[in-house]
Amino acid sequence: MAHKKSLHRFLTQRFTFLFISLSIIYVFVVGFINLNAMDDTTSYYMQYEAQVLSEYYQKEDDILEFDKGIKEYYWGIDKLPKLYKEFLDKRSLDENIMMLLETDSHFIYILPYNAANLPETFVVVHLFDKSAHSYSEKKLHIQLSILFSIALLVVMYFVLQTNRQVSLQVSSLKKWVRFLNIDNINSASLPKSLKFDELIQIASVVSLSYQQQQQLNTKKQAVLKREQAFLSSLSHELRTPISIISAACALLEKRNALSDKDKKALIKLSHANDNMKRLTETLLQLWRNQPTSEKITQISLGDLLAYEIKESQVNSSIVEVTHNNIKSFQGHKTHVSIVMSNLIRNAHQYTTTGKIHIKLDGYVLIISNQFDNDLHTHTNESFGFGIGLYIVKKICTDNNWMIQTDTTNFIFSVKIQFKNQTII
Template identity: 25%
Template structure:
């Protein structure tokens, strides 16, 4: 979250920086252009006024063909004899010109009146020096405005981001304190405050929904215990009867295995309904996975029927897991059941190592589009056979929930027509 808010802060500062640069450039160039325009207009008017004054009052009293004051020089000559004019202004046409001569900057007016050409030359060197000073001053003020814009942007960004950071930090506490509430007093009655209220409202609704779901799961699981217990007692009584045929005894044992599996599933649902509780997880006894796997395989063989599938169990090391044996049984049973259900021929192999269990089959597999939804309830096999419409992924959402609860990792690889491999990695501290 810190990186995100820093990026937002940089964006706000960058916007103010760009705005400041554009503003200072526009103002600076506008001031300089306006100054130059006004300067030229004033000098041109001065040149014309000097020429008019010279012709009306001075020209007839002077015998020379030139006139000089501190800043202005006036020359005239017949149109037929332009060579009488100074060489540096002789080539100029009618109009106003900028002329640099002997390290001085001049503004020159050339005008033909009657049979004479008049040249009025104004020395604007001092004005150009003042112009340079003015331009430097404009850029100094522009840089100052730019610095002020940066400071305002930095201050504004922190004022804008501060309530967002507070809101984000409070939301982060929800991870460790599910019942926590936002401290709305820290937020003003603005957009951030409105967002905080909406998040608080949504969080409360979510908490109520989770509570209702947990209560429902507990109630359903408790209600299921009574009939399951009754069935278990009935099967035990039936198994104690004398003169049972082997077929009858096998059926009773199958019912008992199903009851045991249902009991384990109910206990798992109750555990998941209670939510994550690290202390309760740490207090579980250590269960050995190998015997559980062998028991589960015998329970799930019913799904193989008479299919030519070879079941292989390889134990390459002892795997001990801190979790109830019933939870491990439900986890393995769902994966083994999948392998048995969707393998028509070939092998179904379970490999146990000191930190993981791998279940591999040579079944139908599933395509890449189905793989993205494999842990959803409605994922289906990517098959073209219209006669096979079974739901693929039976029990996989339960597998994922159990792994999330215990911080285990479940992964898979699958190819259509070649089979599937599921791998569950357990905590290695007890392996």
């Protein structure tokens, strides 16, 4: 792996260099502005000279010229040379305001200065050689322009390089994450191209989570294999005795020597065996999360409810059935049958006093029963009374039927709202 470096430190170094570069450019720009602000500095010095010299010299005194050919001083406008007077005559005379006269050879700055205690206007003149000033100014312009251009290119290069390096690192991390494969443990190894600590830490966390996910997947696969083996064994163990009983019932039905009592017992045994077979197939499908192979048919809820009440062999004296707006709907008949039979058997099993109330209103089925106080603790369990209600809830969930349970004053009730299934 490449030498590690903090992304924060890398960006700090880069932007520190950028700040220093911009500061240098700023200094050059300020210097350039100051050099080109000759009018401002000249005006200041001319005002200063006018104030000092006008106070020091009298009108009759000869004023010494320290920079001959560069600076000139005059008492009164009428004492000015013809060139200066003609220039001022063409303009409105604004005292204490500097004016610029440009000739072929010079830049001439003229300041008419006046104050309350002065007998006459004091004029200060500064002259600058045009050729010398122009040459130095152009030379300075060229030098500063080159320096500015180089500085800006360096700054742009560092900005682009910084962006490129950070982008490449982030891109490497993104590409590595995209091609991570939970099924391949080698894909979780850290990419060697990363060199920033922050990105390496992120990659380490992602790699660790993928390795943990791989371990969980391995355990999950092992559990699934054991579950499949168990379901296969359970399927065999359940279906074998059912098949034997079905075969025995079929042989007994062919015998004519059976008494009426034995025939009734055989019919009861056959019904019980068919219910067991149907329940076993449904349970296996639910446990395997497999869709039922049964086709969707039109179901009359009223007829099917009457059939399940009869098949449950519950004493009719304790069952009170109320019908209202009976409807038919499309669904898996086996599932509806198992739901009804389990709820009826549960109600009968846990009812010691009172009646079982069954109400069918449209697509809504409500079954309620009164139970003993001793069984009250069982109603706090998540699945109510026994495995029968668990199966009912599982079937309702898989078919998107609404199911609600309620316990009030030792009366347990289950409400189911059936919905039409889509025919595939």
